[in-house]
Amino acid sequence: MPHASHTFARSLSTASIPVILLQAVRVIRAAAYSMQGDYQVTSTASDVPLIPRADLFGNPERTDVEISPDGRFLSWLAPVNGVLNVWVAPLDDLSLARAVTNDTNRGLRFHLWTYDGHIVYLQDVEGNEDFHVHVVDLDAGTCRNLTPFENVTVSIERVSRTIRDRILVGMNRRDPKFFDLYTLNLATGELVLVEENPGFAGFIVDQHYRPHFATRLASDGSQEVLRRNADGSWDEWMRFAPEETRTSGPGHLSADGSALFVLDSRGRNTTAMTRIDLASGTTEVVAADSRADLFDFIMDSETFEPLAYRLNLERSTYVAIDQKIQTDVDFLNGAGLGEWRLHGDTEDNRLWLIDAISDLRPGTTYLYDRQSRSLRVLFEHRPVLSAAPLAPMHPVVIRSRDGFDLVSYLTRPNGVQQPGPLVLLVHGGPWARDIFGFEPEHQWLANRGYSVLSVNFRSSMGFGKRFVNAGDGEWGRRMDDDLLDAVAWAVESGIADPSRVAIMGISYGGYAVLASMTRNPEMYACGVAIVGPSNLETLLASVPPYWESFRKEFVRAIGDPSTEEGRALLRERSPVHRAGRICRPLLIGQGANDPRVKRAESDQMVDAMKANGIPVTYVLYPDEGHGFARPENNISFYAITEAFLERHLGGRAEPMRQDEWDGSTAQILEGAALLDLPARREG
Structure with a gap:
């Protein structure tokens, strides 16, 4: 706030x-x-x-x-x-x-x-x-x-x-x-x-x-x-x-x-x-x-x-x-x-x-x-x-295909001038916004050799009511188009290699990852979805009871489950029903106690991918909720993500230490063989 x-x-x-x-x-x-x-x-x-x-x-x-x-x-x-x-x-x-x-x-x-x-x-x-x-x-x-x-x-x-x-x-x-x-x-x-x-x-x-x-x-x-x-x-x-x-x-x-x-x-x-x-x-x-x-x-x-x-x-x-x-x-x-x-x-x-x-x-x-x-x-x-080799952040304004100005933030690796790998970071909410300042994920990714781009897509707060309301009914469509337009800008500007672009996000950003990888299956080299909704019908049906007073806001944004038209929209925009289209590596992170985006959202997506014979890496934290608060868990997930991105985007990585792994409660339920991680010491 x-x-x-x-x-x-x-x-x-x-x-x-x-x-x-x-x-x-x-x-x-x-x-x-x-x-x-x-x-x-x-x-x-x-x-x-x-x-x-x-x-x-x-x-x-x-x-x-x-x-x-x-x-x-x-x-x-x-x-x-x-x-x-x-x-x-x-x-x-x-x-x-x-x-x-x-x-x-x-x-x-x-x-x-x-x-x-x-x-x-x-x-x-x-x-x-x-x-x-x-x-x-x-x-x-x-x-x-x-x-x-x-x-x-x-x-x-x-x-x-x-x-x-x-x-x-x-x-x-x-x-x-x-x-x-x-x-x-x-x-x-x-x-x-x-x-x-x-x-x-x-x-x-x-x-x-x-x-x-x-x-x-x-x-x-x-x-x-x-x-x-x-x-x-x-x-x-x-x-x-x-x-x-x-x-x-x-x-x-x-x-x-x-x-x-x-x-x-x-x-x-x-x-x-x-x-x-x-x-x-x-x-x-x-x-x-x-x-x-x-x-x-x-x-x-x-x-x-x-x-x-x-x-x-x-x-x-x-x-x-x-x-x-x-x-x-x-x-x-x-x-x-x-x-x-x-x-x-x-x-x-x-x-x-x-x-x-x-x-x-x-x-x-x-x-x-x-x-x-x-x-x-x-x-x-x-x-x-204070002495770390941090990289400067640059505000940029990207024009969407239908005329909106998308205030965005770009961080490039120090000394890099040529096109290279890019990670598109998608904020949560979606009624939030990215701002200028110190952003640890930007610094981490830029230090590992990736350009990083955060986009205030339509539905982001702070830019007027026309902009925030332009996302209603557009989850997985025009909101996704804004992200595509930002990637196209990065490619045209000589920043991104189009074959080495990843998408990563938490909460709504996690949904954006799943939606993008099912809608545009060959657009991204890989994706990282953290506590991301996969089924908008079950998302609405399972929100905490105390969200009742503003539940109508979500219904207006994504679809009304009480009408046939609304149910059709919710189903159409739910990535779980198009999981078979995914053809690029996907990493999913979830907190078992999340009251907003419940574990079932990630479980459904993983099950749908497995049913279609598509490999997926799934990391569950039994003592976490909507995001990872314990430092040991936070660090372990970023270590897993770093190894994942190194394999699929070609950047560099700090090897995961045994103590980082042992100190967390991470459970890799699927895809452990796809990552080069230390053996887990139990007890």
Whole structure:
């Protein structure tokens, strides 16, 4: 999801952000080494040394840095015995850092401070996405699971600066389909029902955790915004047409409750931020840009008024709305930080945490003092890569066959000028987008001798409602055409050898791999599909119950199983029914506990290929979900992929070490003989 001011994130409900923007965040690790001592060159490599996989895909040294509201403490995620945990230290003496959690399994991915000095985080079990709220009491030295309910998912909806001893959570304990609102007392664990959810997608609440607005999708796909009446009933107050639901929705209330801020694409192509005066109904545009949707804002910590927005075209930059922040934005824009964003701040808004990356720098967190206009480096997330031979990323705009501009990102191996092998990386979602910056997969593949191209195909977010809606009904067709057009551009530009192009992706990107290799069986030399749907009928039938409130969005995008026409479309666009057309090598990766794209999706595809006598390599991780979180599993899959690509594209590879293999839970269910891997040591 887009970052906002940390105060804003603590204060406002995640339900105020369109659900399709919520993206899972992968956290990756690294081990320290010196360039001179540990880089290797294989006999088939160029003069550029190999970057070890562990440095790109292992745990970072530190990440997800947060600051306490009073500015006294910093916290961050860092490994404890190889597993990411929360560490805390006084801001004025980071040498006193200590771990305050002790997870020993998949590691933590997220944490935040409450205004009364607690740390809370969400954790599931082996990727099942049944998240529970855990609290760390620094004074007592305890860590507790406050929602230990089986088969229940909990979300943190709001952390208020007004009611400090409780947070607001959403929980689907009563009805698996919908999230009721509760206050959760962090000291006692007491849950108090605030609002029973009759079927809404989400609520807009004030600082006292009182719901004022709610949203739901109507039967025609439009988004209804309902307003709370004095008697507690709900009436429709605003409606967004179906074509606006992915780019519009209520955002948040002003601190005094007099205004509602709305992300709004009505009457325009791109999403603007508008302010509606609730007494008069007057609407004013706070910020808009005809070139891109605006989703990422810096908010005033007292009033919740937008102060600046992040404009993300091929590159991103902050634009000030209010003069009170203009000097800060100008200073940070001119500080040479690369792509920066405000990650957190103190309650008095004096100290800001700034995260900055570039294509050649994995990430640095700075402390910015607004009073003294000074920057202090806190942590480099992956200092191990400071001397690595990273390759620059180039934004390119590719024209689709029907006239769309496809904002894309190209990384080429250092020193390579001639056409060579290319890996097309397809993002998930599909309602997400690729951005400029440090991308470990780009660096890994470029280092192994492949050019890498990421394409914001139609349905990608951020480029206006016409572009995102152009993918409806076009899974496996015009969305695939955009990928084909990008490959054609790379060939025509002298970048790609047409006989040595691979396609790789996760989630929707995994579907794109399967769809492309069945639709265009001779187009790609090989493919890598990670947790990719193969059967759109079973995908829709098996989505988690709590997706019910926005299931209509998926139906509109891929086909309606309740109609004969929709069922025909779903079947036509399902790669499993055309598995017999595949004629090039395919590698499939799957987490056994994935609640979104269940294991059955990969099993079906593998079975269909076997039934047609087509070889396939299938890797299953029994302790993973929608993607691979444990560093050992992540590294092992990239090692397997590297060996696969070396065989079929002719790049180079770092040999897989025995400890990489033994440390993972990878089960190669099919095609082990097709890979040159160490023998598995059991026990």
